[in-house]
Amino acid sequence: MxxxxxxxxxxxxxxxxxxxxxxxxxxxxxxxxxxxxxxxxxxxxxxxxxxxxxxxxxxxxxxxxxxxxxxxxxxxxxxxxxxxxxxxxxxxxxxxxxxxxxxxxxxxxxxxxxxxxxxFGLTYGTVYHALIDRGGLQPGETLLVYGAAGGVGLAAVEMGKLLGATVIAAAGSPEKLAVCESYGADHLVDYSKEPVRERVKDLTGGRGADVIFDPVGGDMTDTTMRCINWDGRLLIVGFAAGRIAELPVNMILIKGCQVVGVAYQRFSRLQPAQSRANMAELMGWWAAGKLKxxxxxxxxxxxxxxxxxxxxxxxxxxxxxxxx
Ligand SMILES: NC(=O)c1ccc[n+]([C@@H]2O[C@H](COP(=O)([O-])OP(=O)(O)OC[C@H]3O[C@@H](n4cnc5c(N)ncnc54)[C@H](OP(=O)(O)O)[C@@H]3O)[C@@H](O)[C@H]2O)c1
Known part of the structure; x- marks a missing residue:
């Protein structure tokens, strides 16, 4: 073959x-x-x-x-x-x-x-595990997505809306942000031009995002502790930018937040029944036209x-x- x-x-x-x-x-x-x-x-x-x-x-x-x-x-x-x-x-x-x-x-x-x-499987499976199992995203919360036009990023925008969150999409160009908007993003941040921390603070009345989906790493991760809400969850998904950031643990204490790892491959190997249940729900949403x-x-x-x-x-x- x-x-x-x-x-x-x-x-x-x-x-x-x-x-x-x-x-x-x-x-x-x-x-x-x-x-x-x-x-x-x-x-x-x-x-x-x-x-x-x-x-x-x-x-x-x-x-x-x-x-x-x-x-x-x-x-x-x-x-x-x-x-x-x-x-x-x-x-x-x-x-x-x-x-x-x-x-x-x-x-x-x-x-x-x-x-x-x-x-469908890996992208949406990862995002379901991240937002629901690991992030506990609730309706009415604010979800900030970095790399929001990428594979897992755009699925996080789409699923964040489906779960009833207000979604801030952050990406590197107006063209990419236009795709995020077409998938329902409420607010758009172009991190090639705008300071993410200030924009997110402005958009959230100074509080910061409740859940941050981070598949980019590097400089993006560096900014998260400055724009995460009290009791927030930072989801460590990947390092597309290459550099693995180091987080100041004092800020985790001050923000009362959680830094949560997302490892979909290990999850589906170690918890196969839950992973298959997640996929069954995703397939139902897909069949109902809720995911595209x-x-x-x-x-x-x-x-x-x-x-x-x-x-x-x-x-x-x-x-x-x-x-x-
Ligand atoms: N934890 C897990 O279980 C899991 C599962 C799947 C994927 N991942 C990880 O998630 C990350 C994204 O995967 P993906 O398949 O969604 O990739 P992708 O489609 O290429 O999206 C990555 C996004 O990251 C942004 N980015 C910023 N700096 C970059 C750089 N130097 N090089 C490339 N992209 C850069 C890009 O958006 P802008 O141009 O707008 O910045 C791009 O859209 C990867 O690190 C991957 O390993 C993790």
């Missing part, structure tokens, strides 16, 4: 497209003929050797996909060949076939397009490197998808 291959850690340009044997079926595995796979920022970290999970070489990046089931393992009674599914096995989806453990495979209706389906995944770019498998460069160069909004 054709696959994008990482033979050593490096940059997206070091990836190859080649032919390899299809992966072996496991007893709890579901073989999926991949139609489309989503690209997430952690795919790039995995190729660079900076992600916490380090698969053996050669591996194909691609954490999640949509496609048809062609074969199931002996211990999989409830998924049949021919079913259309989304799957997030965390690696291997930039290939014509992938074998995913049953617990991360979910049937999807035929009317949902490939591009929208490919990136935004895909800004699609690339063929041969051009997966260009897809990665679009993310690295901050060109995309929402999700980026690779089709096989």
């Amino acid at each position: 054709k696959a994008v291959l990482c033979r050593k850690y490096g940059e997206p340009d070091d990836l190859e497209v080649g032919e390899i044997d299809p992966p072996a079926l496991t007893p709890d595995g579901v073989r999926v003929q991949v139609d489309a796979a989503a690209l997430n920022f952690p795919d790039i970290l995995m190729v660079q050797g900076k992600y916490q999970y380090k698969p053996d070489f050669p591996f194909s990046p691609g954490m999640e996909c949509v496609g048809r089931v062609t074969e199931v393992g002996a211990d999989v009674p409830d998924i049949q060949p021919g079913q259309r599914v989304i799957a997030h096995p965390w690696v291997g989806c930039f290939a014509e076939q992938v074998v995913a453990p049953r617990q991360v495979v979910f049937p999807v209706p035929d009317h949902v397009g490939d591009a929208a389906a490919a990136g 995944p935004h895909v800004s770019m699609t690339f063929p498998l041969d051009k997966a490197v260009d897809a990665m460069k679009a993310i690295v160069n901050r060109k995309s909004t929402g999700q980026v998808v690779v089709t096989t």
Whole structure:
């Protein structure tokens, strides 16, 4: 089968497209003929050797996909060949076939397009876990989202509105903020031009945001303790900017706030029943038209490197998808 291959850690340009044997079926595995796979920022970290999970070489990046089931393992009674599914096995989806453990495979209706389906699981699964399980976001609270036009950022804007929060979207250009506005953001902050701390204080009557969703890190994290409300929750989601900030613990005390880690992969491995329950609720919201995944770019498998460069160069909004 054709696959994008990482033979050593490096940059997206070091990836190859080649032919390899299809992966072996496991007893709890579901073989999926991949139609489309989503690209997430952690795919790039995995190729660079900076992600916490380090698969053996050669591996194909691609954490999640949509496609048809062609074969199931002996211990999989409830998924049949021919079913259309989304799957997030965390690696291997930039290939014509992938074998995913049953617990991360979910049937999807035929009317949902490939591009929208490919990136649904990991993005919305992360945001649900962040805002609800970890952040306890309540209706009427103020949610501040950094990197708000990115993959998880835009889903956080959308889900924040669905949960009844007032959403402040912070991103790096007017074009990106226009996308956030179209997903319901109440207030827009362009952090390439405006001081985030002052704007958030102005927008919240001096109190600061109740929940801050931070997938960017670096300078953005540095500002959070100055614009978080009493009893607020800072959700540490990622470090797209590269630098891992250090927080002044005295400010955590003074603000009476919590700094909360969000690790969706570990959560779904360590708490599979809760993770599947979350996904069931997300699928219900999706079927009811309450969630609309935004895909800004699609690339063929041969051009997966260009897809990665679009993310690295901050060109995309929402999700980026690779089709096989
Ligand atoms: N904790 C978890 O379980 C989990 C799950 C999924 C993703 N993540 C993490 O969340 C972060 C975002 O992932 P994603 O898939 O949403 O990525 P994405 O679509 O590329 O979004 C990242 C956003 O970060 C902003 N950004 C600021 N500085 C940047 C820089 N130097 N390089 C690239 N982007 C920069 C960009 O917006 P502006 O241009 O507007 O600043 C961009 O839209 C990553 O760190 C990823 O590892 C964590």
